[in-house]
Each structure stands twice: as C-alpha cells, then as structure tokens.
Amino acid sequence: MPLPPASGTGRYFVKAAKSIRLIRQGCTNRPFYHISVTHRRRLNSQAVIEQLGSYDPMPNTNNEKLVALNLERIKFWLGQGAHVTNPVGELLGLAGFFPIHPRSYMTAWRNRRTERENQAKAEKSTESTTTEV
Amino acid sequence: MSLLKLVQNNTKSAFFRCNEPKIFLISSRKLSIVPSIYDGEDPAPKFFSSGIQILLKRLTRPDFAKVFRKRNNSNISVLRTPKYKFVTDEELRMEKLKADKSADRLLQMPPVVKVHKPIDDVLSIDPALIGYDSAKYLFTDISFGVDNEHRTIIERDPDGTLRSCDHAERKRLNQIYFPMQGRKIREPLIFQDEEKFHSLLDRLQYEYVLDRACVQYEPDEPTYHKLTSITYQHIDLKSMYDLLRSTRHFGPLAFYLTWHKSVDNLMLELLQSADVREAVLLLALRQALHGDLSSGEESSALVSQILPTPVQLTKKEQLSEEDIQLDTKCIECVDKYINTNSAMKSQQGLALQGFREHYQQLVELSRGLKKAHGAA
Amino acid sequence: MASKLLALRSLISKPLNLIVNQTPQKLDFVYNLKSFSTTSVSNINFFNKLPAEKLWKSVTSVSNAGAKKGRGKGAGRIRIRDLNRGQIIGVGKVNMLWPGLSAPVIRGRELLKQQRLPDDPERMEKLIKLRDSMTKFRRLKLSPIERGWSGSRMPGRSIGPPDPVVDEEFTGFDTKVLQLRSLLIMKGTLGRTRNYQAMVVTGNGQGLAGFGIGKAKEAPAALRKAKNRAGKKLMNFEIYDGHTIFHDFFTAFGKTKLYVQKKNKGYGLSCHRAIKEICQAIGIKDLRAKLEGSNNLQHIVKAFFIGLLQQRTHQQLAEEKKLHLVEYKAENQNYPTVVASPEYVRTKEEIPKDETLDFIQYVMNDRVILRRKKFPRFFQTMPHYEIYLKKYEKYRNHEKIRLNLKAEYGEIKSFLNDKYPEPKEGKEE
Numbered sequence: 001m002p003l004p005p006a007s008g009t010g011r012y013f014v015k016a017a018k019s020i021r022l023i024r025q026g027c028t029n030r031p032f033y034h035i036s037v038t039h040r041r042r043l044n045s046q047a048v049i050e051q052l053g054s055y056d057p058m059p060n061t062n063n064e065k066l067v068a069l070n071l072e073r074i075k076f077w078l079g080q081g082a083h084v085t086n087p088v089g090e091l092l093g094l095a096g097f098f099p100i101h102p103r104s105y106m107t108a109w110r111n112r113r114t115e116r117e118n119q120a121k122a123e124k125s126t127e128s129t130t131t132e133v
Numbered sequence: 134m135s136l137l138k139l140v141q142n143n144t145k146s147a148f149f150r151c152n153e154p155k156i157f158l159i160s161s162r163k164l165s166i167v168p169s170i171y172d173g174e175d176p177a178p179k180f181f182s183s184g185i186q187i188l189l190k191r192l193t194r195p196d197f198a199k200v201f202r203k204r205n206n207s208n209i210s211v212l213r214t215p216k217y218k219f220v221t222d223e224e225l226r227m228e229k230l231k232a233d234k235s236a237d238r239l240l241q242m243p244p245v246v247k248v249h250k251p252i253d254d255v256l257s258i259d260p261a262l263i264g265y266d267s268a269k270y271l272f273t274d275i276s277f278g279v280d281n282e283h284r285t286i287i288e289r290d291p292d293g294t295l296r297s298c299d300h301a302e303r304k305r306l307n308q309i310y311f312p313m314q315g316r317k318i319r320e321p322l323i324f325q326d327e328e329k330f331h332s333l334l335d336r337l338q339y340e341y342v343l344d345r346a347c348v349q350y351e352p353d354e355p356t357y358h359k360l361t362s363i364t365y366q367h368i369d370l371k372s373m374y375d376l377l378r379s380t381r382h383f384g385p386l387a388f389y390l391t392w393h394k395s396v397d398n399l400m401l402e403l404l405q406s407a408d409v410r411e412a413v414l415l416l417a418l419r420q421a422l423h424g425d426l427s428s429g430e431e432s433s434a435l436v437s438q439i440l441p442t443p444v445q446l447t448k449k450e451q452l453s454e455e456d457i458q459l460d461t462k463c464i465e466c467v468d469k470y471i472n473t474n475s476a477m478k479s480q481q482g483l484a485l486q487g488f489r490e491h492y493q494q495l496v497e498l499s500r501g502l503k504k505a506h507g508a509a
Numbered sequence: 510m511a512s513k514l515l516a517l518r519s520l521i522s523k524p525l526n527l528i529v530n531q532t533p534q535k536l537d538f539v540y541n542l543k544s545f546s547t548t549s550v551s552n553i554n555f556f557n558k559l560p561a562e563k564l565w566k567s568v569t570s571v572s573n574a575g576a577k578k579g580r581g582k583g584a585g586r587i588r589i590r591d592l593n594r595g596q597i598i599g600v601g602k603v604n605m606l607w608p609g610l611s612a613p614v615i616r617g618r619e620l621l622k623q624q625r626l627p628d629d630p631e632r633m634e635k636l637i638k639l640r641d642s643m644t645k646f647r648r649l650k651l652s653p654i655e656r657g658w659s660g661s662r663m664p665g666r667s668i669g670p671p672d673p674v675v676d677e678e679f680t681g682f683d684t685k686v687l688q689l690r691s692l693l694i695m696k697g698t699l700g701r702t703r704n705y706q707a708m709v710v711t712g713n714g715q716g717l718a719g720f721g722i723g724k725a726k727e728a729p730a731a732l733r734k735a736k737n738r739a740g741k742k743l744m745n746f747e748i749y750d751g752h753t754i755f756h757d758f759f760t761a762f763g764k765t766k767l768y769v770q771k772k773n774k775g776y777g778l779s780c781h782r783a784i785k786e787i788c789q790a791i792g793i794k795d796l797r798a799k800l801e802g803s804n805n806l807q808h809i810v811k812a813f814f815i816g817l818l819q820q821r822t823h824q825q826l827a828e829e830k831k832l833h834l835v836e837y838k839a840e841n842q843n844y845p846t847v848v849a850s851p852e853y854v855r856t857k858e859e860i861p862k863d864e865t866l867d868f869i870q871y872v873m874n875d876r877v878i879l880r881r882k883k884f885p886r887f888f889q890t891m892p893h894y895e896i897y898l899k900k901y902e903k904y905r906n907h908e909k910i911r912l913n914l915k916a917e918y919g920e921i922k923s924f925l926n927d928k929y930p931e932p933k934e935g936k937e938e
Contacts, residue, residue, distance in 0.1 A: 027903075053275065059268040061924045064288075068310055071285075072276035094265075094289045095272040096256060108265035108293075115264060201844035212773040213839040217756070217868040219832040222854050228835065228845040235842060319917070 006034060008050040013039070018082040020074065022055060023048065031057050035069065035088055037077045052077070055091060067091055166366045169393070170358035175247040179422060180388055186242075187440065188418045189384035192411060193240060196446050199379035200236050206344075242384040243343075249353040254297040262293030271298065273306050281307045304351065315348040324349065324360060334367045343382045365389045372402050391418050397477045400470075404484035407448070407491065409463045410439045416470055428469035435462060452499040464489065565589045588643065595639045604628050658782055663689040663707075665782065668732055671711055671740025684711040684736045685786040687720070688806050689728060705731040708807060711739040712790025719743040720787070720810055746817050750774075752794040755823065756872040760816025764803035767812050768878045772797055784813050791817075799878060823849035826872070831855045834868075 006025060012018070017040040024044065026032035035053035038046070053069040060066065069092070078084070084092070086103060093101040179185055220228065274285040286298045286306050298306070308318050323329045323345065333342055342364055350357035365386050368374065377383040390396050396415055403412040417436045420429035438459055449456070464485070471481045556564070569589055571581035581587075599611030608614045608621040615621065649661040657665025663686045670682035688708040693701050705728045712718030719742040723734025749755045749771070757770045769780075772795040778785045780798035783806055788796055800809065827834045827849035834849040865871050888894050914921050922931075 058925070062269075063267070064269045064271050065266070066271050066273070066306070066309070068273045068275045070276050071274045091270075091272075094262075094270050094295075096287065096289075096295050100259060100262065104265055105261055108262050112264035197844065201841045203840045207840065207842075209839050212775055214771060214773045214776075215839075216837045216843075217848075218835045218837070218845075219827075219830050219866050219868060219871070220835050221832060221857050221860070223857060225833050225835065225845070225847065232844050235844075239842070 004047040006048075006051060008036065009047045010049060011047075012049045016041070018049065018077060018080065019085060020052060020077060020082050020088050021085040022087050033057065035091070037073075037082055040083060050077075067095065069095060069097070071097065166363050166370075168359040168362045170355055170362065171245065171247050171392075176388070176392060177244070177246040180245040182421075185388075185418065185421055186384075188414055188421070188436070189242065189387055190240070191440065191444070192387050192414055192418070193380070193383040194378045194408075194411070194444055194446070195236060195240055196379045196444075197232070197236060200239055201232075240379075240381050242381050243347050244352045245385050245388055246353050248355050248358060249300055249351075252297050252299050252303075256287065256295040256297065259293040259295070262289075263291070265291070265293070267291055271302065271306060273310055275310055281311065300351075300354070304354075313348070315345075317349065321345065321349060324356070330360070330363075334364060337371070337373055337376060339364055339368055339373065339376050340380055340382065343377075361385070362389065369395065369398050372398060374399060374402055387415070387418065388422075391415070391422050394419075394423065397475055397481070400467075400475070401477060401481050401484055404467070404481060404488055407488050408445065409460060409467060409488060410442070410445070412467050413463045414439060416466065425474075426470060427473040428466050431462075431466045431469070435459075435466060439463075449495075451502065452495060457496055460492065464492075561592075590640050590643045592640065594643070595636050600632075602633075604632075657686065663728070663732070665786065668709065668736060671736050672733075674737075674741065679711070679713075679740055681713040681715070682711050682717075682740070683714075683790070684709050684739065685790060686732060687783050687786060687810060689732065691728075692724070707731040707735040708810065709735040709739050710787050710790045710810070711736060711743075712787075712792070714790065714792040716746050716748055716792055717743050718746065718787065718791040720814065722807070744814070744818065746791050746793075747820075747822065748792055751792075753796055754793060754817070755820050756826070757869055758816050758820060759873050759876045760812045760819065761802075762808045762812035762815060763805065765805060765808040765812050766801040767809070767816060768799040768801070768873070768876070769813070769816055770797040770799075770878075771795075781809055783809055787813055821872075827851045830871070832860075832866075 018037050019040040020035065020037050021044075022033040023036050023038075024031060025034050033055040034048075034051050035055060036048040036051045038044075038048040042048075050073065051070075052073050053067065055068075056066045058065075074092075074097075084098075086101065089098060090101040090104050092098040093104055269291065270289040272285075272287050272289070279285075281303075284303075284307065286303050287295060288298050288302065289295050305318060307313075308316055323333060323342070330342070343361065346357055346360045346364075350360075368377065368386060369390060374383070374386070377386055387396075387399070390399055396419060400412055400415060403409070403415065413432050413435050416426060416428060416432035420426050420433055426432070442459070452460075467485060471478055471485060475481050569581075569587045575581065597611070599605075599607050604626045606612050606621070606624050606626055608623060612621055651661050655666065657663060659665070666686050668684050668686060670679040671684060673679065686707065686709050688706070690706055692704040692706050694704060696702055704724055704726060706722065706724045707728070708720065708722050709732065710718060710720040719739045721735045721737070721739030721742060723731045723736070723738055725731040725734055747755070752774050753776075754769065754771050757768075760767045760769065767784075772779075774795060776795040776797070778788050778794070778796055780788070780796060781800055781804075784796075784798050787810065788794075798813070821829070823834050828851045831851050831853055832855060833847050833851075835845045836848045837843045837845060860866070865875060870877075911921055914923060
C-alpha cells in the first residue's frame with residue numbers, strides 16, 4: 001500500500017488531545033471532506049487516527065449534500081474527550097445528533113437578511129423604472 | 134385487490150383501466166398487458182407459509198442439469214480444469230446433500246410481499262434554519278453491522294425540517310455507501326425504456342429480465358411489482374413456462390397466477406405435457422390461497438401422497454400399481470375441477486381425454502410386461 | 510601472325526600498279542622479312558593456359574585449414590558460373606547474319622547473303638544478368654502455412670498421408686516430420702558415409718496416431734520410409750470429452766521425464782513442440798506438459814506415447830480404487846457428478862490409513878511437480894516503482910469514471926458543466 005489509508009492508521013497517543021474535524025480530500029475546484037479524528041496538534045496532511053464519516057459540500061443532481069457519519073465511533077471518541085471543530089459541530093447539529101450550532105442560526109439569519117435586502121432592492125428598482133415610464 | 138389484469142387483445146377493458154390512477158397501460162406490438170401490483174391483501178404470510186413454499190418448490194420441477202448449468206454471469210472468466218475425488222458411498226451421500234443445499238440456495242424464490250408504504254416521519258421542525266442552505270442535507274449513519282433496512286437515513290430540508298428519508302432516497306444512499314453488486318444507482322435502460330423491455334420479452338429473455346429486476350429493485354417496490362407482473366403475464370400468454378422451470382422465478386410466477394385466479398393456461402400446459410400430479414398440486418395451491426374449489430379438499434389430501442414421490446423429469450415407461458392408483462385419483466380430481474371451476478373447459482377436457490387414452494395404453498403395457506415376467 | 514597476314518592481304522587487294530609504284534615500300538617489306546625470327550611471340554597467359562575448371566577452382570576453393578574454420582560457406586561464398594550459358598554459336602558482340610549458321614541459307618526464293626545487322630545494345634546486359642542470377646544463394650521460400658518449426662527445414666512440416674497399404678487408403682491422415690538428421694558412419698572401404706534418419710508422426714486427429722523412424726541414404730527416402738512405417742503402427746487413444754487426456758500422468762523414457770497435465774477447454778497445448786505435433790495428430794486440444802531431464806527428441810516422443818498408452822479410463826480407476834470417482838466443475842458450481850462407479854464400493858473402515866486418496870497424487874504415482882517460488886519482478890523492489898505507485902494512485906479510477914460519464918452524458922462532463930460551463934477548445938471563433 002503506497003499511501004497511508006485515508007480511513008486512518010489507528011496509531012495515537014492516549015493522553016494527547018484529539019479533535020474531530022473536516023479534512024479536505026478532493027482536488028482543485030472539487031472539495032470533498034473526510035470527517036476524521038486526529039491529534040489536535042497534527043496537520044491535516046498527516047495520517048489520521050480514524051475516519052468517522054464524509055461530507056460532500058457540492059450538491060448532486062438532486063440538489064442534495066451527502067453526509068455520512070459513523071455515529072457509533074463518533075460517540076466513542078466524544079467519550080474519549082475529543083474536541084469537535086465548528087464545521088463538524090454544525091453538521092452534527094443539522095443531523096439532530098447535537099443541538100443546532102449557533103453558527104448555523106447566524107448563517108441562516110444572515111442569508112435571510114441579505115435575501116430580504118436584495119428583494120427590497122429589486123422592488124425599488126422595478127418601482128423606479130415603472131415611475132419613470 | 135384489483136381483479137385479474139390480464140387483457141387479451143381487449144382494448145375496451147384496457148381503456149377502462151387507463152382511467153384508474155396508478156395503473157397504466159403498456160402496449161406491446163401484439164398484446165396489451167396491464168401491470169398489477171400486490172396492493173390489497175398482503176400476500177407475504179401466505180407466500181412464506183411452509184405448505185405453500187413446499188408446493189411452489191415442487192411445481193418448479195428442479196432439474197439439476199439446468200440448476201447447475203454453465204452460466205454466463207458467473208464470476209469465472211476462464212474455465213478451470215475439473216477436479217476429481219475418490220469417495221465412498223457415505224461420502225457421496227454427503228456430497229449429494231451438500232449439492233442439494235446449494236441447489237436450494239440457487240432456487241431460493243424472490244419474496245412476494247406487499248408494496249411498501251411511504252415513510253412520512255417528521256423528527257423536528259426548526260423555522261430558524263430557513264435560508265441556511267438552498268440544498269438538502271442527507272445524513273447516513275454508516276455504523277458497522279447495521280443492515281440496509283434498519284440504517285438511520287435522515288434529511289434536513291431547506292425549510293429546517295428534519296425528517297426520515299423516503300424509500301427512493303434510502304435505496305440510493307444505501308447503494309452509494311454500501312454498494313450491492315450488480316445494482317445501479319441510475320435505473321438501467323432496459324427498465325426505463327419500454328421498447329427495450331418489450332423487445333427483451335419478445336425475445337423470451339424472461340429469466341434475464343427477472344434476474345436483473347431482482348438485483349435492481351427491492352421486492353416491495355412498486356416498479357418491481359409492475360415489471361414482474363408484465364413478465365409473468367407475457368409468459369402466461371405465450372405459455373413459455375418451461376423457460377422458468379428449474380429457476381427461482383417459477384414459484385413467484387405460479388403464485389402470481391394463482392393469486393390472480395388465472396391458472397387455467399398453466400393447467401392446460403400441465404395436462405398437455407401429461408403432468409397430472411403437478412396439476413393436482415396446482416389445484417391444492419389454489420385451494421390454499423383462495424379455498425374456492427369444489428375439488429379442493431381432495432387435492433389437498435392428495436398432496437401428502439404426491440410429495441414423497443420423486444420429481445418426474447422424463448416420461449415413465451413402466452408403471453407400478455401404486456403409481457396407477459395415485460394417477461387415477463389425480464385424474465378424477467382434475468376432472469372434477471375442469472367440470473366445475475375451469476374457464477377453459479373444452480380445451481382442458483380434450484387434453485385430459487388425450488392423456489387418459491395414452492395412460493390407459495401405458496397401464497396395459499406395464500401390466501402385460503409384469504405378467505410376462507411373472508408377477509412376483 | 511594474324512596481323513602480318515592481314516597486312517599481306519591488304520597488299521594483295523590493292524591494284525597492281527599501285528604496288529609497282531610503291532617500290533620503296535616493298536623494300537621495307539623485304540627488310541622486315543630479314544628481321545623475322547622463329548622465336549614464338551608469347552600470346553599465352555594465365556587465363557588461357559589453364560582450363561576453366563582449374564581457374565574456377567582457384568577462385569572458389571578454400572584452403573584445408575580455412576575449411577576447418579568454416580570459411581567458404583554461407584552467403585559470401587563464391588560460386589562457379591557457367592559463362593557459356595545464354596551464348597549461342599553465330600551470335601556475338603557484332604550482330605552478323607551468317608547464312609547456314611545463325612540463319613537459313615535460302616529464305617523464300619532469295620539466297621541470303623552474309624550481312625551486318627544493327628547492333629543489339631541490350632545483349633550484353635542480358636548476359637550479365639543471367640550470370641549474376643547464378644551467383645546469388647536463394648533460400649527455398651515457403652508459405653507460412655507450409656513452414657515447419659524453423660524456416661524451410663523439414664522438422665514440423667507436413668508431408669501428407671502415408672502411402673496406401675493394399676487398397677487401404679489413409680484418408681484424413683496427416684504426417685508431420687519431427688526430426689530429420691544425417692548420420693555419419695565410418696566404413697572400412699568407403700570411409701565416411703552419410704545416412705539420413707527421419708522421425709515422423711501420423712494421425713487422423715480423431716484418436717488414431719502412430720510414429721515411425723526411417724533411415725535411408727537420401728532424406729526424401731528416409732521420410733517416406735518413416736511415414737509408411739508410422740502408418741503401419743497406428744495406435745488408438747481415447748480422448749476425454751474430445752479435447753484432452755483422461756488424467757494427469759508422469760512418464761519417462763531413459764533420462765527423459767515428462768509431467769503431463771489435463772487441462773480445461775480453451776487452454777491450448779502448452780508443451781514441447783514435438784508433443785504439440787503429436788497431440789494435434791491424435792486430436793488432443795488442451796494439455797500442459799513439463800519436460801525434465803534429457804531433451805532427446807526421440808525419447809520425448811516415446812515417453813509421451815508410453816504415457817498416453819498407460820492412461821486409465823475413469824472406470825478403470827474407480828475399479829482399481831473400489832471407490833466412486835466424482836467430478837467437480839467450477840462452471841457447474843462444483844456440482845458432484847459421478848463419472849465412474851465400481852461394482853463393489855469399499856467403506857471407510859476398509860480403506861487403509863496410508864493409502865493415497867488424493868486423485869492427482871494417485872494418478873501421478875506419488876510424483877509431485879516442482880513449483881518454483883515466484884520472485885517479485887526486478888523493478889518491483891526498486892525505489893522508483895514505489896514513487897510511481899504513489900503518483901498514480903489518485904488516477905486509479907479515472908478510466909472507469911470517464912467511461913461512466915461518457916455513458917451518462919455522451920461526453921466527459923458532469924451536471925456541474927451546465928452550471929459552470931467550460932470554454933471549449935476549437936469552438937472559439
């Protein structure tokens with residue numbers, strides 16, 4: 001096996017801090033993430049302890065984003081005191097495994113706001129055009 | 134339970150069917166077949182009951198030469214040198230038992246079950262998440278050791294609702310994360326395209342179609358029911374039952390025909406090929422499913438006598454006295470059915486008459502032979 | 510001498526008065542005659558002193574020592590040319606018409622006269638071409654179908670069916686040469702004499718085959734003898750399922766050892782070329798044979814035939830062992846088919862503990878084929894190979910993905926291309 005498996009090599013220090021994070025695995029212009037548990041101080045390019053799932057941020061033909069989670073192992077690593085990064089926390093929140101992450105609410109609120117603003121702008125521009133005519 | 138959907142060149146009734154929701158007409162060049170699904174009473178308890186399973190297996194008429202034939206879709210890309218073994222009688226018996234077991238595995242019938250109900254299970258509604266993303270999020274729990282049916286697969290809609298996925302999505306995601314060999318994520322062209330599907334049926338590739346459908350679909354999918362019902366009706370119209378004998382699909386075919394009370398064509402074929410015992414088994418199957426036959430009790434009584442006798446793959450040339458007794462009982466039973474319940478009285482009566490005459494000759498011949506050899 | 514005569518003739522042909530007028534010339538002539546000597550003018554040289562035979566020999570021969578070293582053989586060898594070939598009496602460099610020699614005396618009612626015709630410029634070229642064609646060594650050219658194992662040599666070539674024996678025709682038979690060699694024997698009176706020995710195999714491809722050895726002074730005679738002898742010694746072989754032997758076997762002749770294996774349909778003949786020819790003559794299509802020890806061809810042939818003859822049918826094997834013989838075929842999902850049953854079957858208690866029950870071990874007489882250990886390919890242990898593997902690992906599924914995309918969209922693109930179109934090459938204007 002020429003490269004270490006992306007699913008993890010399984011080697012770790014018991015007392016070192018762990019973190020569950022997204023690790024980018026795709027290529028240029030095509031992001032794809034592994035949800036993996038690794039040492040907190042370790043780089044994303046280094047071999048991970050274990051892969052716990054995957055996340056494809058690009059919607060597929062049916063406009064769906066696919067997330068796979070090995071909940072059994074995630075529970076185990078949470079029990080070992082692993083830290084969960086924000087993006088993973090958001091995904092787990094959306095999945096209903098965690099409470100919804102505050103950042104998700106913030107993003108949703110911001111998106112709604114910008115949409116509202118855009119709508120208002122669009123209405124204004126249409127109104128102005130109609131009055132001019 | 135919708136009634137029999139077999140429409141033989143009868144366009145009038147086919148148009149009536151067209152108006153009904155969910156049932157649509159598929160017209161072939163010569164014949165119009167209306168697909169049907171098991172959507173009324175659940176057939177599973179009856180199909181899986183041991184008595185009916187035994188009847189269906191016996192009706193399959195397993196010929197090991199066909200069951201263990203060379204298959205093109207096996208994993209062996211090149212032939213291998215045959216292997217040889219010296220065995221004693223005892224070991225040979227064990228080997229035969231093992232072969233019987235593997236034959237059972239090869240002949241295991243695809244289940245006949247009711248069409249599934251849609252899953253509509255909302256877990257939580259969070260309007261504060263509206264606008265988070267324009268795409269759906271699908272979450273699959275890939276924990277080890279959970280089978281496809283019980284895997285947790287949920288979706289977070291753009292309007293913030295968390296719900297369980299429906300069957301189509303479940304199937305797709307299961308195939309993505311736990312691929313099944315031979316199953317495609319996109320529906321194969323032969324099932325999408327009616328022209329292609331019917332051209333396959335016209336070429337009598339029934340086993341291929343049914344095998345592919347088995348791999349591609351779950352047994353409780355409406356598409357599976359639709360495709361298989363079309364195939365079964367096609368076989369019934371063409372009387373090509375022999376193509377499915379010794380395969381795992383004959384049981385579901387016989388079950389389908391009996392369930393929809395259209396066994397007469399199959400009965401005629403059995404009588405013409407002089408398999409009167411199997412005809413009785415078919416009557417017993419009908420009795421077990423519907424219980425509306427006048428000769429029902431007799432046929433169910435005869436089953437226990439027929440089952441211990443070996444499967445008849447070739448025509449017998451000599452008959453023993455027990456055989457003659459059993460066969461005459463069978464003939465009586467079938468005769469009663471033809472006179473009271475059959476829809477094809479004249480044809481079946483003729484076939485039975487032909488069988489009787491032939492059988493009488495055989496009886497005389499074997500009795501004469503016995504006399505000549507000295508009845509010991 | 511001739512020149513002098515010509516001079517005389519020229520004098521005679523001149524008118525007499527001219528001669529009279531030229532008295533000083535005559536005087537000169539007389540003076541010349543005075544210096545005439547009887548010693549012969551040397552017109553003999555190396556080329557006309559010796560006969561052509563000797564001249565050619567001097568050019569073509571190789572010294573004894575040279576011949577021992579192998580000189581004067583092969584393509585560069587000088588060959589004797591027949592310079593008279595293509596030359597006709599009466600036809601020469603000057604194209605003359607000689608009535609009675611190169612042309613009839615009377616043509617029609619006309620008497621032909623000796624006359625000079627226009628020169629033929631191509632005559633010399635033609636002659637040279639003809640002479641050159643004699644020098645070049647030409648190999649016998651055979652079509653690939655007729656060709657044997659090696660070039661135009663006999664081994665491996667077909668020489669047709671044996672000659673009929675008393676109205677018995679060998680229809681459907683074909684004979685292949687396995688060996689043709691010259692044998693040298695020293696004789697007291699004749700010295701070293703040459704004999705030819707041929708070994709051939711003949712068969713009809715349906716189980717009948719035989720081999721024969723023939724010796725004669727000439728190669729064709731040896732081949733014919735061998736062929737006819739092979740036709741008289743036909744043996745019948747049963748072929749399993751029309752394509753292979755009944756079981757693996759070991760066979761030996763002298764120091765030659767052969768391990769022959771039964772193979773599946775479509776395997777082909779993977780063995781020594783002589784065994785291949787024999788199998789084709791018999792009609793065996795699939796087989797593997799491993800040769801160990803001496804590769805003496807005659808021994809190989811004899812060993813193989815002995816092995817084939819000593820084969821036992823399945824029924825015989827079952828009778829010997831007093832056990833059922835069961836066949837398992839992978840393509841039939843290893844369904845046990847009883848191919849032979851003995852009259853009396855032993856029970857488990859009757860079989861001694863040390864008896865060989867393994868089929869292959871039994872038919873091979875407890876001999877085992879040596880299977881050499883497989884070593885990794887030479888490059889697989891090198892560092893560059895690991896680099897290569899690492900580099901190309903990410904491309905491992907590309908081919909499959911391209912194929913799927915082509916099947917789905919008709920070209921290499923995805924649904925994302927509609928959203929984010931790529932500029933296409935060649936379409937820009």
